[in-house]
Amino acid sequence: MGPAVLSVAVFLYGPLIASVALSxxxxxxxxxxxxxxxxxxxxxxxxxxxxxxxxxxTLLYCATLIPAQIILPLILAVMIxxxxxxxxxxxxxxxxxxxxxxxxxxxxxxxSWLLNPVSGLFNELLDHFGLPxxxxxxxxxxxxxxxxxxxxxxxxxxxxxxxxxxxSSLPQExxxxxxxxxASPRRHFFTISLPLMAPTAFFISVTTLFHVxxxxxxVIDVLTHGGPAGRSSSLLYYLWQQGLQFFQFGTxxxxxxxxxxxxxxxxxxxxxxxxxxxxxx
Amino acid sequence: xxxxxxRTLIAGATAAAGxxxxxxxxxxxxxARIEVSSTWGADKPFQKVVDAFNAKKLGVTVTNRFDGxxxxxxxxxxxxxxAGRPPAMMTTGWKFxxxxxxxLGARDLREIDAGKADAILANFRPSLLxxxxxxxxxxxxxxxxxTPITYINSKLWQEAGLDPNLPEMPDTKWLYENARKLDAALxxxxxxxxxxxxxxxxxxxxxxxxxxAGGFIIDxxxxxxLNSPEASAGMAEYCAPAHEGLWLPVSxxxxxxxxxxxxxxxxxxxxxxxxxxxxxxxxxxxxxxxGLAGHPRKMNSGGNFLxxxxxxxxxxxxxxxxxxxCASKEGQTIWSEVGxxxxxxxxxxxxxxxxxxxxxxxxxxxxSGNHLAGQARPRRPGSLAQMGxxxxxxxxxxxxxxxxxxxxxxxxxxxxxxxxxxxxxxGCWSHICSWGQPFxxxxxxxxxx
Numbered sequence: 001m002g003p004a005v006l007s008v009a010v011f012l013y014g015p016l017i018a019s020v021a022l023s024x025x026x027x028x029x030x031x032x033x034x035x036x037x038x039x040x041x042x043x044x045x046x047x048x049x050x051x052x053x054x055x056x057x058t059l060l061y062c063a064t065l066i067p068a069q070i071i072l073p074l075i076l077a078v079m080i081x082x083x084x085x086x087x088x089x090x091x092x093x094x095x096x097x098x099x100x101x102x103x104x105x106x107x108x109x110x111x112s113w114l115l116n117p118v119s120g121l122f123n124e125l126l127d128h129f130g131l132p133x134x135x136x137x138x139x140x141x142x143x144x145x146x147x148x149x150x151x152x153x154x155x156x157x158x159x160x161x162x163x164x165x166x167x168s169s170l171p172q173e174x175x176x177x178x179x180x181x182x183a184s185p186r187r188h189f190f191t192i193s194l195p196l197m198a199p200t201a202f203f204i205s206v207t208t209l210f211h212v213x214x215x216x217x218x219v220i221d222v223l224t225h226g227g228p229a230g231r232s233s234s235l236l237y238y239l240w241q242q243g244l245q246f247f248q249f250g251t252x253x254x255x256x257x258x259x260x261x262x263x264x265x266x267x268x269x270x271x272x273x274x275x276x277x278x279x280x281x
Numbered sequence: 282x283x284x285x286x287x288r289t290l291i292a293g294a295t296a297a298a299g300x301x302x303x304x305x306x307x308x309x310x311x312x313a314r315i316e317v318s319s320t321w322g323a324d325k326p327f328q329k330v331v332d333a334f335n336a337k338k339l340g341v342t343v344t345n346r347f348d349g350x351x352x353x354x355x356x357x358x359x360x361x362x363x364a365g366r367p368p369a370m371m372t373t374g375w376k377f378x379x380x381x382x383x384x385l386g387a388r389d390l391r392e393i394d395a396g397k398a399d400a401i402l403a404n405f406r407p408s409l410l411x412x413x414x415x416x417x418x419x420x421x422x423x424x425x426x427x428t429p430i431t432y433i434n435s436k437l438w439q440e441a442g443l444d445p446n447l448p449e450m451p452d453t454k455w456l457y458e459n460a461r462k463l464d465a466a467l468x469x470x471x472x473x474x475x476x477x478x479x480x481x482x483x484x485x486x487x488x489x490x491x492x493x494a495g496g497f498i499i500d501x502x503x504x505x506x507l508n509s510p511e512a513s514a515g516m517a518e519y520c521a522p523a524h525e526g527l528w529l530p531v532s533x534x535x536x537x538x539x540x541x542x543x544x545x546x547x548x549x550x551x552x553x554x555x556x557x558x559x560x561x562x563x564x565x566x567x568x569x570x571x572g573l574a575g576h577p578r579k580m581n582s583g584g585n586f587l588x589x590x591x592x593x594x595x596x597x598x599x600x601x602x603x604x605x606x607c608a609s610k611e612g613q614t615i616w617s618e619v620g621x622x623x624x625x626x627x628x629x630x631x632x633x634x635x636x637x638x639x640x641x642x643x644x645x646x647x648x649s650g651n652h653l654a655g656q657a658r659p660r661r662p663g664s665l666a667q668m669g670x671x672x673x674x675x676x677x678x679x680x681x682x683x684x685x686x687x688x689x690x691x692x693x694x695x696x697x698x699x700x701x702x703x704x705x706x707x708g709c710w711s712h713i714c715s716w717g718q719p720f721x722x723x724x725x726x727x728x729x730x
Contacts, residue, residue: 028384029363117529118476118536119544138531228530244356247380 016260022253029249041254051255053230054238057144058213061234064148065212070204073156077163078189084168093164100157108222111150112137115223137224143232151219155211159204166200167193198278206270213263235259313341313599315369315591318354322347326618327372333615334606341599351377351585358385358590369591370600372424375412375584382415387588389418390604393597397605404608404625413586421588422604425621427552428582429486431456432565437474437546441466447566452574453518456547460527463546473543478522481550482530485583486570491515492579493572518573540565551583556620584621 023042026035045051076096083089099107114121115136123133137146170193178188194201217236220226226233226241233241235255243252321327323345331345348354351374358371362385373381381387390398402410402419409423431451439445441463448455460477467474480486488498491507494515500506522528531539537554539545541561549570558565572578587607589600606612610627617629 029359030384030386112532112535113538116535116539117531118479118539119542123475135529138529225532245352247356247359247384 019253019256019260022249023257024250026250028247037250041250042258045251045254045258050230050233051235051238054226054233054235057231057233058235060144061148061151061216062209062212064145065151065216066205066208068148068152069156069159069208069212070201072152073160074163076156076160077167080160080164081167093161096160097157099154102154104154104218104222107150107154108219111223115146137232138228140228140231143224143228147216147219147224147232150223151212151216154219155215158211159208162200162204163197166197170196195279202270202274202278205274206267209266209270210263213259313595314344315341315596315599315603316344316346317587317603318346318348318358318368318371320348320350320354320372320585321345321619326616329615329618330607330612333611334603337606339602339606341602343603355380355385362386362590367590367592369596370587370589370603372585373421373588375582375586378412378415378420378586381588382418382420385590386592387415387418387420387590388597389420390589390601391419393589393601397601401601401604401608404613404627406624406626409624421586422608423584423624424587424607424616425584425619426582426624427584427621428580429481429489429549429570430552430555431547431549431568431570432540432554432558432563433568434540434543434546434563435566436564437463437467437471437543438566440471441546447568449569450578451568451571453521453571454574456571457522457525457527460522460547461525464527467546474546475544476529476539477527477546479528479531479536479539479545479548479550480519480522481533481536481548483533485581486549487516487519489570489579489581490519490573492581493576494518495576515573552622553620556618 024036024038026037026041027033080089080092080096083092102110112120117123117133117135117138120136122136126133134142137143174192174196175188178192183191213234213236216234217240220232220234220237221240224232226237236259239252239255239259242248242255317331319327328345331343335342346368348357348371354371355373355377358368361367367385371381373385373387377385390401398419401422405423409426410419413419413421413423433447443459443462456478463474464477491498491512492515494511496509496511496513496515497506498512500509506512523530533550536545536548536550540548540558540563543562554565555567559567569578570580587604589597589604591597591600607616608625610625610629613623613625613627613629617623623629
């Protein structure tokens, strides 16, 4: 227990308390001048147009990516599970999981080649088919969608594996019984398989929120840098910019505390509303 | 007969080996180790400067630690300084001048050793020293300096049938007009051509437009002046080719890739690209950064200074020893390979390969084919006079050029006799600040490149 408690205290609660403290101060971490500013950093953050745009973008990212990250991997898992007696299953599973283990820097470079508005592959293909070229991630109206697309490509593999594991652990007898009773595959899935996978579904829904918030930062950093004009930024990226690009530690800490509060509230809500419907037994 | 036992033999051999080993140790052992946080990896000329210094075995061993871009390196320096272990030295972006002095605690070189510091600084152009003087303290060497210039794909230019005689002082009217002609001639008809122009989608080149239009980011009174009519006019001119479809703004990496692949015909970016662009597929020729017609040119610059952050006396003095080498002609000659402008007073010879190939790219390409030899004046990137370094401009001698003096890439016959008003010439850098970093009131005009 000792080391575990210590590590949680040092690496989780310590930074959390430090963030709260820093958010109330005007301090650059190095100077001996430390000024207590109360909630001024929070006021400045909430007044910031960039913060509000980042918050709105984060909401859009969540609205786009959370359903996509839950439903599409489930569909892919069902399709792969259907091949469970085929040697092709391993191949498909490996191919689809591969992007998850690719480094963000590599993924970013690869996608920027594909999306490059001047000489990228996608525009060449559009040209080939006589379609108008696109500015892709440099278009203010498409930047968020491009980041969402790359984030999804980069991260859906983990949820797919979790769904696949859940599908594989379902009792075979239930499938055979439902087949004997004449249940269609669709009915079997929605009335038997899905309810039995509820614990996995709940786990995925909770962790996907964290992953979406976290994963988009890497993609934004390598693909758009939050641009154009902040149209693809997110709260975490805004935090990173304030803290490690502009060295405004008070503001960055205020953003961190706001994010912690929002995530805590969302997670509490998930447990409060959804967990009641999950059957673990 | 003397009899030697095996034990005696082994002991003797060990002793002999020990003596030999001691004898092999150089007179000056590497007894002080310093680490330089830099923005260049092991494949860059800075590593060669470090290696050349270490090879001298002066009692100081320097390690080059690549810490990413200026922001990343500075962020790491903040963390390590907060932890009580600041980097001994760091290549610090110009825009972090005040931050380096007031927050990170960059050392005053004269405070470490006044005599040595003055001797080191005497190797650099006096006009640059105010840039590294913050709050009355000299906090580093003016190490790297670049300026945005224009690169033109010589083949595309030629294939579009454009006039090979580039103007001495290009302006946006000329540039945009030629971009339109390029687009009309090549769009949809050329296998690689995709876009006419890229002005670099960043705060650096846009700042140049604002300055050239007579505006400021921060005015002489220290107030943000982006809403002035002049600044608006500069930005309108900057954005015009994007609205017209001539420019698809992309990241610097994407822009470089597009230019090198022949998809992009013209791009304005750092003069450091002159070390690569003329030799790539684009066979780039260079011209000055476009000014605004009817306005005096006010170009900005970027780069970094080499500062000492070490707290201990030994580390600071060891760092000064390294700076001494960096400032020397030998150090500057090695450093010149990177493509930055020569900030020192040394006659640094141009790298032969760079010199020859760049010379070919500058004049040979346009002069090939139907063009008359000599019509296109060889343009060498990065002339100090182009930037307006006062002493370089004063020393200009049309017809003889600044061979090995004003520009490390100086070539015979290259004439840069004129320069528009600029920051370094007029000494007005104190009232211009880096865009986008309002809380770090930089006294230098530009962001680092």
